Amino acid sequence: RRHWLREDSVSIRAYFLASVIVGTLPPRGMWAQSGTPPATQPAAVADPFRTGAKRVPVSKAVFGDAGIIVNARDDGFIEVAAAGPKTVYLQLRTMAARAWVDSTARMMKARPKRSAEPKTYRADVTEHGTKTTMALTRTITAGESAYSLAFSDDPASAFTVPIEPSEADVFLAIMRKAVTLSAKMLDKPDTTARPDSAPPAKK
Numbered sequence: 001r002r003h004w005l006r007e008d009s010v011s012i013r014a015y016f017l018a019s020v021i022v023g024t025l026p027p028r029g030m031w032a033q034s035g036t037p038p039a040t041q042p043a044a045v046a047d048p049f050r051t052g053a054k055r056v057p058v059s060k061a062v063f064g065d066a067g068i069i070v071n072a073r074d075d076g077f078i079e080v081a082a083a084g085p086k087t088v089y090l091q092l093r094t095m096a097a098r099a100w101v102d103s104t105a106r107m108m109k110a111r112p113k114r115s116a117e118p119k120t121y122r123a124d125v126t127e128h129g130t131k132t133t134m135a136l137t138r139t140i141t142a143g144e145s146a147y148s149l150a151f152s153d154d155p156a157s158a159f160t161v162p163i164e165p166s167e168a169d170v171f172l173a174i175m176r177k178a179v180t181l182s183a184k185m186l187d188k189p190d191t192t193a194r195p196d197s198a199p200p201a202k203k
Contacts, residue, residue: 064161074185088151100125
């Protein structure tokens with residue numbers, strides 16, 4: 001009955017493609033490159049997205065014809081892996097994801113004046129330092145709302161998937177949960193630190 005239990009072949013394919021994204025991706029600095037490496041390699045730079053952070057699964061679901069995985073991490077990032085006609089992988093700063101959740105919630109609750117012409121509203125978020133984006137779009141026609149999710153890391157990989165209004169609500173709730181969990185893990189106390197009032201360790 002739930003939207004993510006549909007057994008159509010497109011949805012199942014998309015779900016497993018998304019499962020592969022997070023589980024098998026090498027560091028961004030590696031998978032972003034292709035072809036023969038240049039003769040002279042630049043000095044290695046630590047990848048800020050590969051820090052050995054703890055990853056906590058939040059959701060594995062199908063929205064429209066796209067399989068989407070959302071993970072929270074304890075280093076201030078949230079992962080979103082989407083597989084549809086193409087595959088896109090985002091690593092969003094928790095604060096940016098929270099701002100997107102708030103903006104999207106306002107967009108979905110808005111009650112604009114009725115108009116004969118369709119009106120489209122869009123809330124998007126971009127991965128820091130890249131052009132990879134995720135967006136939720138709401139189009140209102142004759143008082144009826146239609147929603148879609150869009151993902152892109154370059155023009156060739158961009159894709160949009162229509163979703164039901166109930167799916168838009170579920171996806172927003174998933175992202176809100178990921179934000180809350182990631183922020184909670186980031187603020188966890190350091191249990192190894194000695195309280196200021198504790199006596200110095202004996203030698």
